[in-house]
Amino acid sequence: MLAPKKRDHLLARRQLYLNYGALSLATKLNLAGHDTVLVHGEHRSPTEILETLRAADKFPSKYPLMLSIPSYYALPWAREFCKLAKSAYPDSKIVVGGRWVVGPDPEWFQTMVPEADQVVLGLGEPIIESLLTSDASVHQRSIAPTPSYTLDHLLVEGHAAYQPSIEASRGCGMGCQFCEERDIPLERLRPPEAIARSMALVQEQYGGSEIHPYMQASLFAPNRSWADRLAEETAKQGRLGINWRTETRVDTLRPGAVASLASAGLKVVDLGLETASPTQILAMNKSKRPDQYLKSASELLSSCRDNGVMVKVNVLLYAGETEQTLAETRAWLDNHAESIRGVSVGPVIAYGPPRTAGILLDEWAEHGARPVDPRSAFESGITTMHLSRDFDAASAERISLELSRRYMDADAYFDLKGFSYYPRGYTRAQFDQDTHSSDPVTLPFEIAPRTAA
Structure with a gap:
């Protein structure tokens, strides 16, 4: 994220949150024989992360760059990162997932991150290998049971800190x-x-x-x-x-x-x-x-x-x-x-684009609440409330x-x-x-x- 979720201070910037959903996908790819690494953006700049991937010879690649967006607070970072990646390597393919952000309204999401070549609406385990070669622009919502395998934390860049x-x-x-x-x-x-x-x-x-x-x-x-x-x-x-x-x-x-x-x-x-x-x-x-x-x-x-x-x-x-x-x-x-x-x-806080946030906002209005900015749902997916x-x-x-x-x-x-x-x-x-x-x-x-x- 560009800034911490709640309040921006040094202690908040120290925090590390393991994206265990993305690690589940990386683990499954690794078990299938693919060379996989999971890099967390943390509060590092998109430019720094892109340079990290290039220095490790992980990007560009014949395989897609897969980006997980676990929160609407991570969306501005993701938008900037995808723009940089496409600007540097226009032929690179970017696959974006993160069911809470992508799934509620994929059409809205694609206007937010137009550089995404493919978006995945649901859980990725059932289709993760197919994403390496698929050309579909939108992958419909899928479900997956809790994996039986143990997450491989060695796939995480700097895993010892997490x-x-x-x-x-x-x-x-x-x-x-x-x-x-x-x-x-x-x-x-x-x-x-x-x-x-x-x-x-x-x-x-x-x-x-x-x-x-x-x-x-x-x-x-x-x-x-x-x-x-x-x-x-x-x-x-x-x-x-x-x-x-x-x-x-x-x-x-x-x-x-x-x-x-x-x-x-x-x-x-x-x-x-x-x-x-x-x-x-x-x-x-x-x-x-x-x-x-x-x-x-x-x-x-x-x-x-x-x-x-x-x-x-x-x-x-x-x-x-x-x-x-x-x-x-x-x-x-x-x-x-x-x-x-x-x-x-x-x-x-109401999270999501108007299609989903509107349902909550209507109900909360009955309790006397109102959005600080009615445009927030469309512009960021984050609507703070009075x-x-x-x-x-x-x-x-x-x-x-x-x-x-x-x-x-x-x-x-x-x-x-x-x-x-x-x-x-x-x-x-x-x-x-x-x-x-x-x-x-x-x-x-x-x-x-x-x-x-």
């Missing part, structure tokens, strides 16, 4: 109004035996050094039996030293499974609470029973605390947010603060930072970010130096002396 990923399942289908996967059915989790083997293989890829894999699953929902089996399998393979992270909803991960998951290495959970206001729970379609939803959240937080699992709670300021609904969420978080390591807060009469876009951003700082200091922020997103080997001393070099107004944590060990 924390690895292990894909556990795909899909969600829970129907939350703001979520891209609301209608994609949830798959079964891969068998615990397969997960444990992948952990062992990935650690071998990293030369046996310490790793903190992210268990990738849009909805991580293991039952007690699955969790018990994972603990058994990781113990058999001696993998109790591997600590890992995942994300889930407050009402799908059962508290009774947490002890076994912690024994199997679970150390951090990104928990999608989103709100503790009954009004907003209903508005988001998170649950038809807000009381039960919040009870489940309380029980899960307690279980994580008791089993030494750090919890980062995700909070979403939603359309129609008021002082009262915010106060309800704040009070609930206050009551559970001892079980929370950190909080990530942000206002809701949430209500109580919170315009500026005040929603201010409240987001205030709420994050209320529950998160520098220690907690480093623990959470350092576990998964900062380069492996990034030290607390480097973090402190980068914090000192950043504008404190932009930071989502309270700057305070480190706590005693």
Whole structure:
């Protein structure tokens, strides 16, 4: 990306996000015998990345240059990169995927990136080899189950800096109004035996050094039996030293499974609470029973605390947010603060071109929200919102930072970010130096002396 997704400061620019979807495609090509490399743009310029490919003799090539755009925030970078590539080598073929960006409206996307020779609307595994020789301009939406193979992180340029990923399942289908996967059915989790083997293989890829894999699953929902089996399998393979992270909803991960998951290495959970206001729970379609939803959240937080699992709670300021609904969420978080390591807060944003964003914008208008710029959906695919009469876009951003700082200091922020997103080997001393070099107004944590060990 040209700039970080939320707030642009030095700490945000340090973060590395492994594109595990692109790595799945690279791994499949490599297993089929093709010489493959995956290069992340990070916050490097498109010119620098193009020069990196040329210096490594990877571009130009008789094979297509395949570009993954995982977010609308990456679209400006991708547009500039494709222009540069075509300008330098007009005969090069560029294939572009990234189902969240390409799929909703391929005609709109092609006006945004006209240099793309081919666009892929869905998941790429079923057709990835055919893309090496195909001439079709648009490849229709396809689906693919969770791959059975282990991602080959050695294919990633500079892989040692990235924390690895292990894909556990795909899909969600829970129907939350703001979520891209609301209608994609949830798959079964891969068998615990397969997960444990992948952990062992990935650690071998990293030369046996310490790793903190992210268990990738849009909805991580293991039952007690699955969790018990994972603990058994990781113990058999001696993998109790591997600590890992995942994300889930407050009402799908059962508290009774947490002890076994912690024994199997679970150390951090990104928990999608989103709100503790009954009004907003209903508005988001998170649950038809807000009381039960919040009870489940309380029980899960307690279980994580008791089993030494750090919890980062995700909070979403939603359309129609008021002082009262915010106060309800704040009070609930206050009551559970001892079980929370950190909080990530942000206002809701409509992603997508007019064809898809318009559906959300119409619904949010019924709650009193309106776009900051009605042209944004067409121009960028990112529509920021005035949430209500109580919170315009500026005040929603201010409240987001205030709420994050209320529950998160520098220690907690480093623990959470350092576990998964900062380069492996990034030290607390480097973090402190980068914090000192950043504008404190932009930071989502309270700057305070480190706590005693």
